[in-house]
Amino acid sequence: MSPLTADQQKAAFAAVDGHLAVVAGAGTGKTHVLVERYLHLVLDHKVEIPRILAVTFTEKAAREMKTRVREELHKRGQTSLARTAEFAPISTVHSFLGLILRERALDAGLDPRFVVSDEMTAQLLLEEALQQTVDALEPGLRATLVGLQGGEETLRELYLAARATPLEMRELRPVEPDARLAERMAGFLEACAGQRAKAKTGERLLELARLRGQLQALDPSLTAVFRDLVKGTVATAQRDLFKEGKEIAKEYALLEHAEAARAVGEAVVEVLDRLDRRYTELKRADGLVDFSDLEREGLKLLRSDAGPKIAAEYDHLLVDEYQDTSRIQQAILDLLAQSCRRFGVGDEKQSIYRFRYADVDVFRELQGASAVQLLGGSFRSRPELLSFNNAFFRRLFEGRNVEPQDLHPEAGWRDRAEPCVEVIAPQAKDAAAGRRLEARALAQRLKRIVEGKQLTLSRVDKQAEPLTYKHCAVLLRAMTHLTVYERALAEAGVPYVVIQGRGYYAAREVVDLAHLLLLLADPYDGYKAVGSMTSLMCGVPEGDLLQLQAEGPLPLRALRMERPEAVPQDRWDKLRTFATRFERWRELMGRMSTGDLVETILRETRFPELMLLQEPDGRRRHANLMKALRRSRKHEEEPVQYARALLEFRERELRESEAPIASETDEAVKIMTIHAAKGLEFPLVAVADLSAQRNGTNPVILHPKGLFGFKLRAEPKPLDPPGMPALQEWDKQQDKNEKYRLYYVAFTRAQEHLLLTGARYKGASRKILEPLIEAPPPEVRVLDDAELLRAAEVRGPGPSVRGALRRRADLPAGIERDDAGALKLLERIAAIDVPEPDATPYVAGAADLVEFARCPRRYRLARMLRLDLDAAGPAEYFDFNRPTPAEPVERSRRRLGTALHEALAEIEPGGVPSEEALRRHLPGASAKELEQLSGWCSWLAQTPLIQQIGGRPVEKEMPFFAKVGGIPVRGVIDLYAPDPALLVDYKTSRSADAEPYEVQIAIYLEALRALGLKVPATGHLVFVDAQEVVEVEPRPLEELVEQFREAHRGAGSYPPQPGKTCDFCDFRDVCLADGVPVPGAGRRPPRQGRLPGLE
Amino acid sequence: MARVLILGRAGTGKTRACLERLAEALRQGRRALLLVPTYGQAEFLRLRLLDRVGGLRERCIETFSSLAEHVTGLRLRGLMPPAVCDLVAEGVLREDFPEAAEQAGFRAEFLAAVKEIKENGAALTQAVDKARAHFPEGARGRRLFDACAHYVEAQGGRMDHADLLTRARDSLRTDARSYDLLLVDGFHDFTGLERQIVDLLADAAAETVVTLPLDPADRMSPVFVTAARTAAALGYRRTVELGENRRCTNPALRHLEQRLFTAVRDRVTAADAVEWIRCASDEDEADRLARYVAGSGRSFRDFLLIRRSWDGMHGLYRAAFRRHGIPLRFFGREQAGQTPAGRATALFLRALCGTAEPAELMPLLRSPWFYGAPPSDQVDRWARHLREGGDPTEHPGTPQVRDALHALSALKGSLPAVLAEHLGVRELLCREPDADEDTARAGRFFVELFAEAEAVAGLELADAAGRVLRRLGSLQVATPDRRFDCVYGVDVLDARQWEKPVVLVAGLSGESFPRRIRQDLFLRDDERQAFADEQGFALPLRARREDEERYLFYVALTRARERLVLTHPAFDEEGTPRPPSPYLDEALQHLDGPQPRDVPLAEQYVQPDDAVSTDDLLPIVADGLCRAGLGEGALAAALYDRNAVPRALLAWPRRLELIRSRPITNLPTDPARTLSASGINSFRRCPYLFLMGRVLRVRPARAQALDPLERGRIVHEVLEIAAREERDPGEIFDEIFAEQTRNFRLGLEGEAARRWMRGAVVRAVEELRHLPVEDVEYKFEVPVEDVILRGRIDRIDRYPAGALVRDYKTGKQKLDDAYAFENVQLDTYLMAVEDPAGAVFELLRVGERVGFVVPELKDEITGKGVQVLGREELQARREHMRGIVLEVARKARAGELAVHPRDPERCTRTKCDGYDLCRVARARWLAKDAREKQKRGSEEAL
Known part of the structure; x- marks a missing residue:
């Protein structure tokens, strides 16, 4: 560890016989000091390790501190102390409480092997307790309680909040009318008396003055007068005065239903108390203890006779992150500190756990009761960044009862010319549009910084490498609008990873699994049947399910009926497989544990693996399913209950972390909440969504002293009980302070560079960004909207996927026949770039257009994705382990066609190619093939059309390159005679169906026109196999060309055009014209048909 | 009367030395006995002994338990089953610790305390007297010993495991078994009772050899604290010191073995000997290890998988390994009566014969073998029911269990029916898709047993059952042969006799290795110490277990011959980072090289033979290609590198149209x-x-609730009636509402809805009526x-x-x-x-x-x-x-x-x-x- 600074030394080596509060700003080496203090106690004062209790508020901090203490002791050669430290009491407050509760279970009256229930179980029990409590209410109480807005929901919220205080439920008090209201009113009128008001307002004031006598009684009949009063306009100078007036008036108006509010409030207290008892009963019956029980029971234990004994086991109490202490935790720490020295480290500006009931005043109180040492040297951030933060937060915290504390740099930094704070604040119409703009601009900026290598890491003790994506973090206050930022980064091609999303219960794969489990219990539930069968566990499209028209449970119908014609065999197999499994799962359901059943399902369906392959966030999806499996093992309920619980938690929008994946080594920008970033640091930090304004008030408020606020049910709008506005105002201020502290934490995560982003729109919060834009301090650069947004509009593909993949896998340029498996297929697919928008000039082959006209889907697969391998049909393509089959018929025909064209090109029309020439053009041909080919040639020579051309000047195999409908098109015309103009194309297909070729003829004619040649009105198709000559009218091209262009812009669609040729289509297996193909589709027997392809 | 200590570090051949001596003695026709700690080790060493001597006629390798059975002529199966112990404990605690008797966890702690006291080796009455002298009236220690004495009374002659050992000791005292050679291998610590047995045996033996894992050169090595204490306590003067570690073929592993937990800091390169894989979660860890095995190209039998504890992990690992087609078995005792199937069978038979304790039936009901697994609360409820003296065939819970119980009682007195039922079990077994080979084998075994019983026609149920039970007691399902090609999972406590080319040590996170040790509920360390100082009644100190943890880690790391793979899950379930075990840190200090490897999972998944077959890939590929919303680039990228995905996703907006136009077919x-x-x-x-x-x-x-649909239905109905009949709308509403909501819970919200609905309906009727x-x-x-x-x-x-x-x-x-x-x-x-x-x-x-x-x-x-x-x-x-x-x-x-x-x-x-x-x-x-x-x-x- 680096040597201590003077401040740090003062703190770490302060006298060990007194209490000390260390105020440690962000990045000032708080943990370092704590560890040094620990070592100082152990090494210099020979305090035994088990007698030092170190308490933190997060697992992470506890684990880190323990590791560091141990490492340091090792480094200083204190091996045996280091080993003792492995079992040192360094832990979170909760695990410490858990430990003492177990060790002293007899005193605590708990089962020593109690299980700390997880959220899920606790929620279920609480719900059960709540229902039982409400159902058991006497009618009178119940009727009163109906007046509580939100009913059970509100009770639950309030209960959970109350449990985080050291108060018993009985000690809660409903919000009350302001006792000093009359006094305030009198004072207000007094003050008004001296004011000169506008005429109307003045009249009202006079009226009020007249009514003064009645004020003592708080007569609600005054309400109307007040209402009028507050509508009045007043001079600016009087604004504050009248604000007070308005508040009084508002409060006054609420007095109307004071009686009802009191009754409801009292009922709430009564019911919460009953709920508490019921809930505790239920938990204890199952040997469970929930998280807040640890605190409540721990406090009880410490207050009992055993308490002093426990406290006496420690001489020193070290507390990390003191500012995150809640009131109940404070009570616990105070009891523990009775006989020992307390060393608390904290920073009130970093107190951000109000939602978990942390109370920032607790640390202030500690500072009052102990010696105080400030740490002011930051090891984290650049000097410019520090001075920016110093000034910025001095202003922000002004008047908010926060002691400003400037930080100065401790580490050494290389010079940097550019400003280290950038503000991105695009103008927008509304919040949603603003956020999108902001997100895009942010993404572009990140991209530019990283890919333009604009920043270099500048700490002197670190290497000067350019900043990359993994050095960046985007911090958000909440994950509500996460998708907007995700998407913007995706669009910009910036890799990112979301750290710890909280949507586990809502995750699609978890829901799918829950549906299947519920379906097993009730197989007649069509909804869940569709849900689970269209998921990858079965994987058939909805349309197939529609075909299963029969009685009985949907999944099982597939076993009881013949295959409907509309469902192809492969998918039918899929359905039957699923149905068979389903039947067995049902049998197993009664006999297997939930965990085993879930595992069986996942294993047999390969659902997790398919997720991994299918979903862009497959790793997370996969991990979530594994988490579901794990959870299902943990809960011994039946599958149905388990599944129901999963869905119910989702319904209640409970937040649960998605499964972790190891991702921080990824070369990616991390998106996380500010809370998750606590304790971390990044070279570049972007704090986004800075103009978000939270509207509305919390419906349920609990003041730490036990005062609670609620709303009264009323139509059309709920009402506030008297006293509520003041409580709301208090709550709002608390929220606001918390918000600023949150920003403090966010801003101070940055080491080198800070990006502050938020859009400017009507109603946006102006507090953070506006001052920076109006008068930017020297460290700040306000980025130009226009430039950024221009950049944001260009949605280039970023570095090509192909490039990225090439590097990783070192792919060959093309796919080889002997590739070892589907991997190569994927490589091949990966190697195809996503088509660029407006990729001009695009040169099309005539055949492309023809193909597109025939079936856009096929065109996409064959020509855009280039999945058509000349050498292999799809069966071989996908199944590389298969022995090479005999050459299929259609391939032979294709070769014959090529040979025919080549041979005819060498001779004059009307002639017959020599046998030798035929052999030359068709090497390795069988006798049968040769016979067929020469048969075609001799028939051709005799057709009147060709004979008619004989001897005239002609163009054979004439290549052209011409604009057709604005698209440059390449092609080859088989035969063209200029005078009289005649166009001939040879076809080797079996039937003489000319329709598909109308487009081709049209293109050729268009090309001839473009080449300045004489253009015939029609073209002639010569079907050599069918021995027919057909004259073809060209088809109008405008619409087709337009669609074609659209398709290549990436905006078009590729609808399949099913027809009779589909059976022979190479892409039948992968075409979704009738749904998702199934495993084994590639294994069908070699086709006997032929391929009506272009020659 | 020669007594020898063989000292040596891991891999120096202590066990081999024992086996050689044992084999030699047997060859010479001498009476010899080898004592080992666990059943599995005994079985394993028997196999290895067979390689040396060709055939065995008597039991010469024993555990303390099996020796005790042997000496006393009693059987383990005759001991009090845990459920009965629990019931007895409950009765005792009602008197002595009424405040906690209801708590199952407390009863378990109490039983553990009783066991500890009994195993201390002192006579219980003495111990209680000492405790009375030491602890004041009402003190927890005093109450504990009193309760302990009451428990022994309440046992009424029925024996538990500690009693069996005590009985063995007593019988050895009076009737010493004399061996020519006594070998004690694989221990590093003994309980008081075990020590006494060893001493008694040693007194009567011509030669006694005890091996201890101890470094002769450095007896104070932190790894061997416990063994050193044991060596001192044994007091054997003659020692044989084994030298070289011959197990590890890889020098780096040897180096690690020698340096672990020492202050010497000469690092060697780990090269390919040690790998450290950092995993995301427990799930990820299991999966990666399975992949590691699958991708290694070695036979499965080359691997040993060790964890500090398998609590709650069996299923996870079984599943992960099964997904990769790797056979995984957990090593443990396989005595016929002890297997889950065996226990269930015995219980079933005893239940039929009416000789089972009611509380014992719980595991039977829980056993998937018979009736599926009712949820634990059901079983607990039933247990309560039984405790309160309810009829065992009347179950207050699910019909499923009730039916099972009825079926059970109906079977009484009819052997053919019993057998038919069990043939049903076989059916069930065969269809069990998850039945792994072990289960299947056990299942076949039991079916054979029943066939055997069936062969004796005309037997009474009780007789037949008795026969089967006797057979169950005497038979052993063979310990899985290690030559079988599968990966073994062992608890580190069971790892001592193993060695394998590749050892995977999983779960090396800070909080699971070392385990956190907490103070005893009844007697904290300071109290134990004071009690020992004053009264000489030395119960083991909790602190000793901390040393034990380090030794266990040493054991885990020294099982490998060629390669060691260490893994640790970097996050807990909530996504909070978990640091690696401090032991892992220490181990790695001695090596250059191993850096945590963090392989993106996706990279590995593309192996078609691995997770997904070509058949599976086809639809995915095709679907990915054609299904709008996920383009081909995204698909491929997803497979390769998650980070490339976002780049590929840029195609999404352009594909909106596609999403919309894709018809459902x-x-x-x-x-x-x-x-x-x-x-x-x-x-x-x-x-x-x-x-x-x-x-x-x-x-x-739809849940049965007053949801908007239901509300609409009620209001419509009321308005319809009100338009036709001239009744008071409020009255109509009340009627309809009561009728429609009869079947569900309304709650406060429902009540509130009723209020406004009534108001709205009445208002509407007034307005529309005329x-x-x-x-x-x-x-x-x-x-x-x-x-x-x-x-x-x-x-x-x-x-x-x-x-x-x-x-x-x-x-x-x-x-x-x-x-x-x-x-x-x-x-x-x-x-x-x-x-x-x-x-x-x-x-x-x-x-x-x-x-x-x-x-x-x-x-x-x-x-x-x-x-x-x-x-x-x-x-x-x-x-x-x-x-x-x-x-x-x-x-x-x-x-x-x-x-x-x-x-x-x-x-x-x-x-x-x-x-x-x-x-x-x-x-x-x-x-x-x-x-x-x-x-x-x-x-x-x-």
């Missing part, structure tokens, strides 16, 4: 011959929703070309100007919303009546009215949202509606049922019934954009 040709107003609405909102709700006819299951009602709940069917438009009108009023249609709405709609989304419904109604004069929604909850009327009715039908329209306009609306009907029908028939939300705001779970079915999740994302674009567009247009 295979529609029936005529899904919509008849259409209803709500059907049309549904189609217009999102054709996909229409497909689900109207064509496939699936709807999410109007010229023509019809209520009027059903109509109107042909529109070949489509039949059908529906139901809530109420029609007849005015001179024409018919006015009213539709009741009970939601909290705002005026605009109601109009925007539902007006098709009003237009539909216009088509249903001959001479419409207008149509309105009665927004009952809001107390508003929305709709349109002809000018003549303008004064009669008032409301904030009521517009006045001319008759031509009404006609135009009808015509327009007609067009809509035809268009919807056409599209539905043509299968144009893609996801296409008209109002993306409704694409939420709460607002869309199809939310869980609609797989075009991205549409929700993108639709939002579209809406914004639309908005912008219209703004610009303005």
Whole structure:
């Protein structure tokens, strides 16, 4: 560890016989000091390790501190102390409480092997307790309680909040009318008396003055007068005065239903108390203890006779992150500190756990009761960044009862010319549009910084490498609008990873699994049947399910009926497989544990693996399913209950972390909440969504002293009980302070560079960004909207996927026949770039257009994705382990066609190619093939059309390159005679169906026109196999060309055009014209048909 | 009387030395005994001994338990089963610790304390006397020993495991077994009782050899603290010191073994000997280890998988290894009566014969073997029921269990039925898809047992059962042979006798290795110490277990011959980082090289033979190619590198159109011959929703609750009746409400809803009662070309100007919303009546009215949202509606049922019934954009 600074030394080596509060700003080496203090106690004062209790508020901090203490002791050669430290009491407050509760279970009256229930179980029990409590209410109480807005929901919220205080439920008090209201009113009128008001307002004031006598009684009949009063306009100078007036008036108006509010409030207290008892009963019956029980029971234990004994086991109490202490935790720490020295480290500006009931005043109180040492040297951030933060937060915290504390740099930094704070604040119409703009601009900026290598890491003790994506973090206050930022980064091609999303219960794969489990219990539930069968566990499209028209449970119908014609065999197999499994799962359901059943399902369906392959966030999806499996093992309920619980938690929008994946080594920008970033640091930090304004008030408020606020049910709008506005105002201020502290934490995560982003729109919060834009301090650069947004509009593909993949896998340029498996297929697919928008000039082959006209889907697969391998049909393509089959018929025909064209090109029309020439053009041909080919040639020579051309000047195999409908098109015309103009194309297909070729003829004619040649009105198709000559009218091209262009812009669609040729289509297996193909589709027997392809 | 200590570090051949000596002694015809700690080790060493001597005639390798059985002639199966111990403990604690007797955890702690005291080796009465002298009246220690004495009384002669050893010791005292050679291997610590037994045996033996894992050169090595203490306590003077570690073929591993937990800091390169893989979670860890094994190219038998503890991990690892087709077995004792199947069988038989304790039946009921696993609370409830003296065949819980119990009692007295039942078990077993080979083997074994019993015709049930039980007691299911090609998972406590080329040590996170040791519930360390100092009654100190942890880690790391793979899960379930075990840190200090390896999972998944077969890939590839929303680049990238995904995703916005236009296939040709107003609405909102709700006819299951649908139904019904009957609307409402909500819990919200519904209904009836009602709940069917438009009108009023249609709405709609989304419904109604004069929604909850009327009715039908329209306009609306009907029908028939939300705001779970079915999740994302674009567009247009 680096040597201590003077401040740090003062703190770490302060006298060990007194209490000390260390105020440690962000990045000032708080943990370092704590560890040094620990070592100082152990090494210099020979305090035994088990007698030092170190308490933190997060697992992470506890684990880190323990590791560091141990490492340091090792480094200083204190091996045996280091080993003792492995079992040192360094832990979170909760695990410490858990430990003492177990060790002293007899005193605590708990089962020593109690299980700390997880959220899920606790929620279920609480719900059960709540229902039982409400159902058991006497009618009178119940009727009163109906007046509580939100009913059970509100009770639950309030209960959970109350449990985080050291108060018993009985000690809660409903919000009350302001006792000093009359006094305030009198004072207000007094003050008004001296004011000169506008005429109307003045009249009202006079009226009020007249009514003064009645004020003592708080007569609600005054309400109307007040209402009028507050509508009045007043001079600016009087604004504050009248604000007070308005508040009084508002409060006054609420007095109307004071009686009802009191009754409801009292009922709430009564019911919460009953709920508490019921809930505790239920938990204890199952040997469970929930998280807040640890605190409540721990406090009880410490207050009992055993308490002093426990406290006496420690001489020193070290507390990390003191500012995150809640009131109940404070009570616990105070009891523990009775006989020992307390060393608390904290920073009130970093107190951000109000939602978990942390109370920032607790640390202030500690500072009052102990010696105080400030740490002011930051090891984290650049000097410019520090001075920016110093000034910025001095202003922000002004008047908010926060002691400003400037930080100065401790580490050494290389010079940097550019400003280290950038503000991105695009103008927008509304919040949603603003956020999108902001997100895009942010993404572009990140991209530019990283890919333009604009920043270099500048700490002197670190290497000067350019900043990359993994050095960046985007911090958000909440994950509500996460998708907007995700998407913007995706669009910009910036890799990112979301750290710890909280949507586990809502995750699609978890829901799918829950549906299947519920379906097993009730197989007649069509909804869940569709849900689970269209998921990858079965994987058939909805349309197939529609075909299963029969009685009985949907999944099982597939076993009881013949295959409907509309469902192809492969998918039918899929359905039957699923149905068979389903039947067995049902049998197993009664006999297997939930965990085993879930595992069986996942294993047999390969659902997790398919997720991994299918979903862009497959790793997370996969991990979530594994988490579901794990959870299902943990809960011994039946599958149905388990599944129901999963869905119910989702319904209640409970937040649960998605499964972790190891991702921080990824070369990616991390998106996380500010809370998750606590304790971390990044070279570049972007704090986004800075103009978000939270509207509305919390419906349920609990003041730490036990005062609670609620709303009264009323139509059309709920009402506030008297006293509520003041409580709301208090709550709002608390929220606001918390918000600023949150920003403090966010801003101070940055080491080198800070990006502050938020859009400017009507109603946006102006507090953070506006001052920076109006008068930017020297460290700040306000980025130009226009430039950024221009950049944001260009949605280039970023570095090509192909490039990225090439590097990783070192792919060959093309796919080889002997590739070892589907991997190569994927490589091949990966190697195809996503088509660029407006990729001009695009040169099309005539055949492309023809193909597109025939079936856009096929065109996409064959020509855009280039999945058509000349050498292999799809069966071989996908199944590389298969022995090479005999050459299929259609391939032979294709070769014959090529040979025919080549041979005819060498001779004059009307002639017959020599046998030798035929052999030359068709090497390795069988006798049968040769016979067929020469048969075609001799028939051709005799057709009147060709004979008619004989001897005239002609163009054979004439290549052209011409604009057709604005698209440059390449092609080859088989035969063209200029005078009289005649166009001939040879076809080797079996039937003489000319329709598909109308487009081709049209293109050729268009090309001839473009080449300045004489253009015939029609073209002639010569079907050599069918021995027919057909004259073809060209088809109008405008619409087709337009669609074609659209398709290549990436905006078009590729609808399949099913027809009779589909059976022979190479892409039948992968075409979704009738749904998702199934495993084994590639294994069908070699086709006997032929391929009506272009020659 | 020679006593020798063999000292040596791991891999120096202590066990080998024992085996050699044992074999030599046996060859010479001497009586010899080898004592080892666990059953599994005994079995394993027997096999290895066989390699040396060819054949064994007597039991010469024993554990303390099996030796005790042997010496006393008692059987383990005759001991008190845990459930019975628990019941006895409960009875005792009711007297001695009434405050905690109900707590199962407390009873377990108490039983552990009793065991510890018994194993201390002192006579219990003495111990109690000492405790009485030491602890004051009422002190916890005093109460413990008193309770302990009471427990022994309550045992009433029935024995538990510690008693068996005590009995063995006593019998050895009086009747010493003399061996020519006594070998004690694999221990590093003994309980008091074990020590006494060893001493007694040693006293009678000609030669005694005890091995201890101890470094002869450094007896104070932190690893061997316990062993050193044991060596000192044994006091054997003669020692044989073993030298070299011969196990590890890899020098780096040897180096690690020698240096672990020492202060010497000479690092060697780990090269390929040690790997450290950092995993995300426990799941990930199991998966990666399975992949490691699968990808290593070695035989499965080359691997040993060690964890500090397998608590709660068996399933996870079984699943992960099974997914990769790797056989994994957990090593443990396999005595016939001890296997799950064996226990269940024995219980079953005892239950049938009526000789089972009621509490014992719990595991039987829990056993999936017989009746499936009832949830634990069911079993607990039943246990309570039994404790309270209830009839064992009357189960207060699920019918499933009740049936099982009835079946059980019905089987009594009928052996063939029993056997038939068990043949049923076999059936069940064969169909069990998860039955791994072990289970299957055990299953076959038991079926054979029954066949054996069946062969003796005419046996009474009790006799047959007795036979089977006896056989169960004497038979052993062979310990799985290590030559079998599978990966073994062992607890580190069981790892001592193992060595394998590759050892995987999993779960090396800070909090699981070392385990946290807590103070004893009854006697804390300081109390134990004081008790020992004063009374000489030395119970082991908890602190000693801390040293033990380090030794266990040493054991885990020294099992490998060639390669060591260390893994640690970097996050807990909540995603909080978990640091690696401090031991892991220490171990790695001695090595250069191992850095945590963090292989992106996806990279590994592409191996087609690995996780997904080519068959599986095909649909994925194809689907990925063609299904809009995930382009080919994204697909490939997903497979390769998650970070490339975002880049590929840029194609999404452009594919919005594709998502929307992709038809859902295979529609029936005529899904919509008849259409209803709500059907049309549904189609217009999102054709996909229409497909689900109207064509496939699936709807999410509704909970039994007073949800909006239910509320609407009640209000409509009340209004219908009120329009027909001149009764008090409040009365009608109360009647209907009570009737409709009879079956579900209303709660406070339901009660509140009842209040406003009643208010709204009464108000509406007052207002509407005297109007010229023509019809209520009027059903109509109107042909529109070949489509039949059908529906139901809530109420029609007849005015001179024409018919006015009213539709009741009970939601909290705002005026605009109601109009925007539902007006098709009003237009539909216009088509249903001959001479419409207008149509309105009665927004009952809001107390508003929305709709349109002809000018003549303008004064009669008032409301904030009521517009006045001319008759031509009404006609135009009808015509327009007609067009809509035809268009919807056409599209539905043509299968144009893609996801296409008209109002993306409704694409939420709460607002869309199809939310869980609609797989075009991205549409929700993108639709939002579209809406914004639309908005912008219209703004610009303005």
